Amino acid sequence: MGKVSQKCKLIVWDECTMAHKKTIGALDRSLQDLRGNIRPFGNSLILFAGDFRQTLPVIPRSIPADEINACLKYSTLWRH
Numbered sequence: 001m002g003k004v005s006q007k008c009k010l011i012v013w014d015e016c017t018m019a020h021k022k023t024i025g026a027l028d029r030s031l032q033d034l035r036g037n038i039r040p041f042g043n044s045l046i047l048f049a050g051d052f053r054q055t056l057p058v059i060p061r062s063i064p065a066d067e068i069n070a071c072l073k074y075s076t077l078w079r080h
Contacts, residue, residue, distance in 0.1 A: 005034050010045045017050035020057045021075035028077055040077060048072065 005011075016024065028041050035042030056067040072078060 002034050005031065008044070010047060011041075012047045012049065014049045015055070016048040016072060017052050017055040018057055019072070020059070020070045021072055021077075022070075024072055024075060024077060 013019075013027075027046075031042035031044050032038055033042075035044065037043045052073065057070045059066050059070055068074070
């Protein structure tokens with residue numbers, strides 16, 4: 001999987017809006033390590049797809065504020 005990740009030109013993540021922001025951060029750190037590049041996502045082209053207006057991450061036994069704070073828009077990576 002690591003060799004495939006190093007060689008791919010485009011990564012498409014459909015329904016990324018359902019993922020916790022820490023999951024996206026883990027992908028960022030993994031691609032930086034695999035590609036030996038400290039730029040966001042190892043300087044890979046990432047296409048995040050999903051409905052940002054309607055879908056939030058699913059967090060069991062949480063309040064709505066927890067779900068909003070866990071979404072990609074509240075990640076430090078969002079500014080990139």
